Amino acid sequence: MASQVPFTDSDTADEAVRTTCDDASICKRFATSKNYWTDPYIQYFVRQIGERKAPEISRGYYARVQGVNHLLDAFLKKTKCDCQVVNFGAGLDTTFWRLKTENTLPKKYFEVDFPMIVARKIHHIKTKPPLSKPLIETHSADSFILDGHSLDSDRYCIIGADLRDIPSLEEKLKRFQINTELPTLFVSECVLVYMTPEQSSKLVHWAAKNFHTAMFINYEQVNMADRFGQVMIENLQRRQCNLAGVDVCQSLDSQKDRFLLNGWESANALDMMAVYSLLPQDDINRMERLEFLDEKELLQQLLQHYSICWAVKDALNLGISQIGF
Numbered sequence: 275m276a277s278q279v280p281f282t283d284s285d286t287a288d289e290a291v292r293t294t295c296d297d298a299s300i301c302k303r304f305a306t307s308k309n310y311w312t313d314p315y316i317q318y319f320v321r322q323i324g325e326r327k328a329p330e331i332s333r334g335y336y337a338r339v340q341g342v343n344h345l346l347d348a349f350l351k352k353t354k355c356d357c358q359v360v361n362f363g364a365g366l367d368t369t370f371w372r373l374k375t376e377n378t379l380p381k382k383y384f385e386v387d388f389p390m391i392v393a394r395k396i397h398h399i400k401t402k403p404p405l406s407k408p409l410i411e412t413h414s415a416d417s418f419i420l421d422g423h424s425l426d427s428d429r430y431c432i433i434g435a436d437l438r439d440i441p442s443l444e445e446k447l448k449r450f451q452i453n454t455e456l457p458t459l460f461v462s463e464c465v466l467v468y469m470t471p472e473q474s475s476k477l478v479h480w481a482a483k484n485f486h487t488a489m490f491i492n493y494e495q496v497n498m499a500d501r502f503g504q505v506m507i508e509n510l511q512r513r514q515c516n517l518a519g520v521d522v523c524q525s526l527d528s529q530k531d532r533f534l535l536n537g538w539e540s541a542n543a544l545d546m547m548a549v550y551s552l553l554p555q556d557d558i559n560r561m562e563r564l565e566f567l568d569e570k571e572l573l574q575q576l577l578q579h580y581s582i583c584w585a586v587k588d589a590l591n592l593g594i595s596q597i598g599f
């Protein structure tokens with residue numbers, strides 16, 4: 275008789291974390307359908323626009339996407355695209371296609387997520403020509419490596435791995451030719467918070483130890499010790515989703531310390547309220563006219579409970595420590 279693998283609590287917890295990938299994509303799909311920003315590719319990952327989201331949610335996503343893109347684009351500019359990008363917990367993110375369209379692709383763009391999420395992403399890419407064509411255009415050989423859980427081409431690589439298992443992650447990144455000598459940008463958006471502080475510290479430390487010239491952009495919760503933060507935690511717990519890394523989300527200092535204590539030379543952090551006020555005002559004005567927002571206070575509270583932290587190591591003296599808002 276075939277033995278059955280028991281379904282454990284940690285399977286349930288990981289499954290709940292994986293569903294956050296759909297939450298993010300569904301909110302981005304809705305916001306782009308209202309023209310908060312432009313993303314012609316997300317429709318191929320999330321077909322339906324879905325139910326209406328409150329304007330403060332879409333404004334929050336606007337700030338998140340514009341804020342992370344601002345830093346990412348500045349890194350590509352400083353390195354003249356002679357670099358790599360590694361997106362940890364990328365989910366169904368579409369940045370590869372944006373950079374291809376804007377002609378600012380790095381030497382190689384890597385993404386890592388759980389094998390189950392990667393399998394879904396690869397299926398979408400394989401079956402939708404608007405997604406597969408840009409990959410083929412940036413690839414020199416006739417075919418690229420493709421199995422259920424990874425895809426490798428000259429400029430784009432998707433790897434199925436658990437970010438909490440560093441030896442396996444490193445082995446896979448090496449197998450797909452990550453180059454530790456190239457300036458490298460690491461990005462994680464709402465990902466480290468699902469790992470314990472020890473696990474995320476190990477990941478951050480691994481990146482600092484192996485790459486001499488690098489930047490790490492981390493977007494996630496902050497100021498989680500107050501009442502509003504507690505409600506956010508309880509809402510996620512109700513969906514079996516445990517914020518294992520919430521202790522690092524107490525303040526901007528605790529966010530920065532994770533990097534400063536793990537091999538990074540410098541770190542900056544801003545809450546999203548500050549980022550929102552520093553984004554180009556003309557586009558903010560355009561965006562704020564899209565949907566009427568009655569309750570400004572809720573938006574402010576939301577923005578005060580998310581942050582962008584970015585850390586730098588610059589052995590090549592490229593000036594990446596000057597990147598900011």
Ligand SMILES: C[S@@+](CC[C@H](N)C(=O)[O-])C[C@H]1O[C@@H](n2cnc3c(N)ncnc32)[C@H](O)[C@@H]1O
Pocket residue numbers: 291292294295298299362363364365366367386387388391435436437438462463464465468469
């Ligand atoms: C909230 S979603 C964000 C997705 C994407 N970064 C975005 O902003 O649209 C979190 C993602 O992190 C991934 N993730 C969380 N923990 C992970 C781990 N230990 N290993 C690999 N992926 C992980 C989840 O599967 C999910 O796709």
